[in-house]
Amino acid sequence: MDKLILYIACSLDGYIADATCGIGFLEETPGPVPDTGFEQFYDSVGSLIMGNTTYRQVGELADTWPYEGKPCYVYSRRETGQNGQVAFTSLSPAALLEELRSEHGGAIWLVGGGEIVQLFLAENLIDEYYIYLMPDLLGDGLPLFPAGFPKTKLSLQSVQAIGQIVEVVYHKKTK
Amino acid sequence: MDKLILYIACSLDGYIADATCGIGFLEETPGPVPDTGFEQFYDSVGSLIMGNTTYRQVGELADTWPYEGKPCYVYSRRETGQNGQVAFTSLSPAALLEELRSEHGGAIWLVGGGEIVQLFLAENLIDEYYIYLMPDLLGDGLPLFPAGFPKTKLSLQSVQAIGQIVEVVYHKKTK
Numbered sequence: 001m002d003k004l005i006l007y008i009a010c011s012l013d014g015y016i017a018d019a020t021c022g023i024g025f026l027e028e029t030p031g032p033v034p035d036t037g038f039e040q041f042y043d044s045v046g047s048l049i050m051g052n053t054t055y056r057q058v059g060e061l062a063d064t065w066p067y068e069g070k071p072c073y074v075y076s077r078r079e080t081g082q083n084g085q086v087a088f089t090s091l092s093p094a095a096l097l098e099e100l101r102s103e104h105g106g107a108i109w110l111v112g113g114g115e116i117v118q119l120f121l122a123e124n125l126i127d128e129y130y131i132y133l134m135p136d137l138l139g140d141g142l143p144l145f146p147a148g149f150p151k152t153k154l155s156l157q158s159v160q161a162i163g164q165i166v167e168v169v170y171h172k173k174t175k
Numbered sequence: 176m177d178k179l180i181l182y183i184a185c186s187l188d189g190y191i192a193d194a195t196c197g198i199g200f201l202e203e204t205p206g207p208v209p210d211t212g213f214e215q216f217y218d219s220v221g222s223l224i225m226g227n228t229t230y231r232q233v234g235e236l237a238d239t240w241p242y243e244g245k246p247c248y249v250y251s252r253r254e255t256g257q258n259g260q261v262a263f264t265s266l267s268p269a270a271l272l273e274e275l276r277s278e279h280g281g282a283i284w285l286v287g288g289g290e291i292v293q294l295f296l297a298e299n300l301i302d303e304y305y306i307y308l309m310p311d312l313l314g315d316g317l318p319l320f321p322a323g324f325p326k327t328k329l330s331l332q333s334v335q336a337i338g339q340i341v342e343v344v345y346h347k348k349t350k
Contacts, residue, residue: 012306012320012329012343012345013189013319013320014188014189014320018326025326028328121312121314131187133343135328135329135330135331135345135348136326136327136328136329137296137320137324137326137327137328137329138326139296139320139322139323139324139325139326139327140322140323141322144188145187145188145189145312145314147314147315147316148314148315149312149314150314151193151200151311151312151313151314152311152312152314153203153310153311153312154187154310154311154312155310155339156310156336156339156340156341158336159334159335159336159341160334161331161333161334164330164331165331166331166334166341166343168187168308168341170187170310173310
């Protein structure tokens with residue numbers, strides 16, 4: 001079964017963006033940009049899921065849509081229909097995953113942000129967690145894991161330093 | 176100069192206790208209790224700083240005071256004076272550190288909780304961070320890093336898996 005993978009960077013205090021929605025801290029680590037294996041991960045991705053805030057932020061940050069060639073599903077309470085390869089959806093997480101798994105091959109990348117992570121955590125639907133901890137305390141911002149989902153025990157797979165970044169990999173706990 | 180060290184465990188989503196102040200998740204990892212090097216660290220400690228909530232929680236959890244022989248300073252807005260080796264204080268963080276460094280040798284352990292961490296982070300007074308990430312998402316609870324302090328860039332020193340626990344070590348960034 002194609003896996004749902006949360007692949008995301010956050011500050012040590014758990015924010016994916018600062019209090020003004022800025023993500024400058026993701027690029028401020030000194031030295032050459034470390035290779036976190038994103039390209040290899042991205043090659044394995046068949047489709048993407050993100051929230052509407054993330055979708056709009058990606059649009060603002062990039063000149064061209066960076067996920068060309070991969071179907072992308074954007075959760076929205078207002079918008080519907082299709083915008084190129086982007087489909088707006090309000091399906092339940094389980095129903096969306098069923099649709100993606102039957103229509104597309106490859107890993108499903110849960111891009112973020114926190115509200116969408118919370119939505120999928122509420123039903124413990126995330127199979128793998130690749131989290132990149134930046135060496136920053138932001139003191140405030142948009143949390144990766146907003147409060148409000150059941151306790152979830154994970155299984156640690158690996159941990160490594162990549163330059164100043166810490167990569168931690170967890171899998172859903174099966175028992 | 177004797178270092179102020181934050182040595183603490185938290186869930187992957189950054190909580191030091193769950194929504195009912197429970198810390199059962201700290202003991203629920205499967206297999207033998209992994210050696211996180213606490214004894215060696217504790218031997219190097221000359222004095223402790225903690226908040227009043229943590230102080231009361233330690234008192235409830237332990238039959239006898241577990242930090243016998245080490246001067247302990249407890250932040251309190253109400254209580255003053257001394258209770259055995261425990262001194263209540265409302266000194267500014269900088270003034271308390273000055274007092275500890277002149278009166279006691281050895282590392283100063285910032286035990287927690289979040290409010291006290293925030294107090295010392297407000298002035299970037301923490302020299303070293305030893306954080307033990309448990310393989311748990313709690314979904315709610317008492318945050319290790321409550322919002323409300325300036326952005327603080329740290330310097331990653333090391334990372335390792337200890338059983339299912341991830342140890343990350345950061346130092347204050349100097350430049």
